[in-house]
Amino acid sequence: MIITGVFRQSFYLHKFSIIAKLISSIIIQITMDESDNAQIVVIADDVCRKAGIATTWINSNRFGIHAYKHVDKFSQDTKSQFAPCEAKVHFLRPEIILFSPLLRKLVNESNGVFLSVQNLKSFSSGDIRPELLKHSKQYRSILRACVENLQEILPKEPLSEEKTMLENFLTIFYQVECIWHLTEILYVDAVPGDVVLPQLLEWISFHFPSRELVASKILSKNTIGADLENSNYWEAVIGCAFHGKLNLVCRLLALHSKADHSAFITADNIIKTMPVYNVYGGYSVNEFIIRWKHWQMDLCSNLETNYFVIDSNLEMLMKLIAGDESILWEHSMYTEAWYELLAAKLFYSAPCCKQLELSRYANSVAERWQANRHLDRVILALIENDLYQVIKEIQYMSDNGWFAAHLMDLLYKCGKLNILSKEKTNVTAQLHESLILEYGTTLMSHHSLWQCGASYLIHCPKQGLGRLEILLQSLPTGTEARINKIIDVARDNNMPHVVASICKIQGMKSIRQGRLGNALMLALKAHDGNFTTYIADQFLKHYAEHGELECRDLLENLGSCMLASDRLTFLGKYCEFHHMYGMGEFREAASLLVSLLVSNLTPKYFWSILLTDAIPLLEAEDVIFSSNDCYELLRCAEAHGDDPKFQDKISIFRIGVARNLARSLSLEGCQAEH
Known part of the structure; x- marks a missing residue:
């Protein structure tokens, strides 16, 4: 039997896995059609193939699939052609990577930051952007710790499925951190004058450190003639220049075998005197542009007189610094992504570029680079201020909604989300709630993370409590401590009928186990007078039959509860x-x-x-x-x-x-x- 369909939560496509239960294991094949995002799940069940199937929601994101033949009042009343048969129930659920013990810290710590963000408005007055920036950096710190932990574990893991899983986790959360950092720069951190290039260069340098690491190794040797000893010398120089690390460029040039030549000395002076925009530098944007253009004219005049022709690589470097775009693309092999080129282009051609102008430059570079990876599309959408597209794209990052829920919540609190439907109605609040709702629902399906999930649902004003009410009643109970936690959550959120239902079910179990004291405590928690009467009767009947009062310590200390x-x-x-x-x-x-x-x-x-x-x-x-x-x-x-x-x-x-x-x-x- 073949089941074909698209399973979505908001824009989210889950990766589904199958658990076969009851009689025996079954063979399962899962394929993915990249063109239409459809997912095909093949269940090798002959009874399902012949009779048809039905599905039943079990809890949270878990479904049961079983053989089913539709019968109504018009069906002929005959003996079933399928009886007797080997009936099987197949459980279908998404693959939740957040349930991995390796990611547990990420889930728990980010939950604390999320709850802190929800309380900001009630304790702050005026602009809360500075506070939101602090929380954004806390999220990034948690992500960075997660990535570093995975990087530390990965080399120790032998070649296996576990290693593949770790590599997948590392890829996902490295990209998440990269996107979050850029989002923070563009939408959360309010920069005076709106000149984003300094922070953009910092972002590039942070996420692409390989060239600076090579430069550090060369500089650590501190030997003249580094260009002759190290084949990666000019790659390191050009790479540092792409990232705007001019101090490193000058230090590397000082180790060149021709460093004492006038051309190298002049190049060093020109690079060191290059005006670099700083919002706190004491110059207005217009004043800075005038100074920068004068500096650029001096550099261009030196290039026109072939002053740096003594070394072709030096000449290429100075042309790059002068803003020659052809040189930029000629040395694109020294970069790993199109946005490295974008940062270099802005640094040497438009150092005072503002955020509104950024998309024009980004599109030209991305188009020529032919950037079409998933990460490329997300970053381009961020730069273009197309947050609707960003949300759609990050839904496919296989992080089970962690990223979308937390990032969009932060942007919503910043007032940066403004999503319109096809009918041009504002659906920002609905979308914001739906992302948190789905993430919370996902966590509710885990045996120990359900309390985290509940804390997200509580902060969904329209649908959260309704969904929490349903999910609390579907949670497996287990230990008494767990039952008490479920009851406490229901009571704290004013769900007396949920408390009564859980207490009655567990109370009846306790009665069947002969634990009348526990049953009485549950009935008192539920404030259920009828159930309390029933349990008190059980005490009295037990005494009438056996001549012994059970749980006398409890009964002697009922206090005002006695009036229930x-x-x-x-x-x-x-x-x-x-x-x-x-x-x-x-x-x-x-x-x-x-x-x-x-x-x-x-x-x-x-x-x-x-x-x-x-x-x-x-x-x-x-x-x-x-x-x-x-x-x-x-x-x-x-x-x-x-x-x-x-x-x-x-x-x-x-x-x-x-x-x-x-x-x-x-x-x-x-x-x-x-």
């Missing part, structure tokens, strides 16, 4: 009666016993037990019951003494009451005379 139901009140007071009796406080115990008898709280099956409990007190040496108490005892015996269990004690009870009545009347008469 009349039956629990009776149980608590009866437990208190036993406690007084055991402590030798017979008068207080007798008074409490009589109050229980006249309270109308006593269940029918328990009357005989209360009346029996009165017999030892009636036969005590001291007079414990008053005459009025004796009358109440007799009235109760007349009304409820017909219980078969009490028939063998009724005569003893009556004699005891008669004796106690005589003694109490005599005692009361003597007290009246005095």
